[in-house]
Amino acid sequence: MSDTTPAPSRPLPQADEISQEFFDGAMEGRLMLMKCGGCGALRLPSRRHCDVCLSDQTEWVQASGRGVVRSFGIMHQRYHPGFQTPYNVAFVELDEGVRLPTNITGIANEAIRVGMPVVVDWDRYEDVALPKFRPA
Amino acid sequence: MGGEEPRAQMREPMTMEMYHASRWIVEPLHLLDCCLVSNGAVAVIVSSAERAGDMKAPPVYVLGMGQGHPGDPLRAGSDWETETGAKIAARTVFSMAGLGPSDMTQLQLYDCYTYTVLVTLEDYGFCAKGEGGPFVADGKLGPGGSLPTNTGGGELSGYYMWGMTPLSEAVIQGRGQGGERQQPNDYILCTGNGGILNYHGALILSPNRS
Ligand SMILES: [Zn+2]
Numbered sequence: 019m020s021d022t023t024p025a026p027s028r029p030l031p032q033a034d035e036i037s038q039e040f041f042d043g044a045m046e047g048r049l050m051l052m053k054c055g056g057c058g059a060l061r062l063p064s065r066r067h068c069d070v071c072l073s074d075q076t077e078w079v080q081a082s083g084r085g086v087v088r089s090f091g092i093m094h095q096r097y098h099p100g101f102q103t104p105y106n107v108a109f110v111e112l113d114e115g116v117r118l119p120t121n122i123t124g125i126a127n128e129a130i131r132v133g134m135p136v137v138v139d140w141d142r143y144e145d146v147a148l149p150k151f152r153p154a
Numbered sequence: 155m156g157g158e159e160p161r162a163q164m165r166e167p168m169t170m171e172m173y174h175a176s177r178w179i180v181e182p183l184h185l186l187d188c189c190l191v192s193n194g195a196v197a198v199i200v201s202s203a204e205r206a207g208d209m210k211a212p213p214v215y216v217l218g219m220g221q222g223h224p225g226d227p228l229r230a231g232s233d234w235e236t237e238t239g240a241k242i243a244a245r246t247v248f249s250m251a252g253l254g255p256s257d258m259t260q261l262q263l264y265d266c267y268t269y270t271v272l273v274t275l276e277d278y279g280f281c282a283k284g285e286g287g288p289f290v291a292d293g294k295l296g297p298g299g300s301l302p303t304n305t306g307g308g309e310l311s312g313y314y315m316w317g318m319t320p321l322s323e324a325v326i327q328g329r330g331q332g333g334e335r336q337q338p339n340d341y342i343l344c345t346g347n348g349g350i351l352n353y354h355g356a357l358i359l360s361p362n363r364s
Contacts, residue, residue: 115229
């Protein structure tokens, strides 16, 4: 009678050694950023060495979760069966000054604008949470 | 503009209607804003000017080269989407050749997307930042225009062989072997991008040694 084939699930990121604190924080609703212990520059995505001073010293700081839409596009090409098109992909520039690739939620794609203030909106799965952003 | 290049994949003349009717890939880019998928190979022989003179094919001389690799720090203050390594490469390539944008007689630009051509024209100083669209609207990049560009159709209409697409056409044009699509070739600016505009290389080529 009905189509019982389950919709293919979306691939989800897995934490590694370098990103563990980011994903641990995300599960608790905290947007965590890696900060260079040498020069203070934020590293996003997290990585072993600083691209400014090459230091491997790090600490983690909690971001405000606030930012603005820096740029965006609307994906119409379907690259994976788990993603329904169209969907948006955006770069959000956090108040802390780093840019995060993400999706904008809670608003029609046509209404997204560059410069729009946004706030983090967690997309929660069983083992992982992803920072999406909605209009502030 | 691939119509006069017999090896071009897209040889049917394109109308604005066809362009707008082509499906979205990533809005604001239509299918016809995006480069082709091609199988092929290109080889270029680089030699000293002395040796090149003894070879069968007419030589094309390198008058200047430049590179710019700004990377994308993913931080506030970076204009990665609107300024490319071409801005850095332009200074080197023009000063080495002792030439400027107004001296160029044709362009072979890396055109992975239509937008890439506009941002490259701006970064080389052919027009002001943000003016690329109005700058090309009169058709000056077309055959017989004041700045013929991507005469073999480029990566959008010809074939996508990475930076070898503009380079191969630059060599063909520099040798004067463009046939029906041959354009004035005194100074050919040839550019390539890589790594989502993180890397950029430039050559000024000419059939004349200086
Ligand atoms: Zn550092």
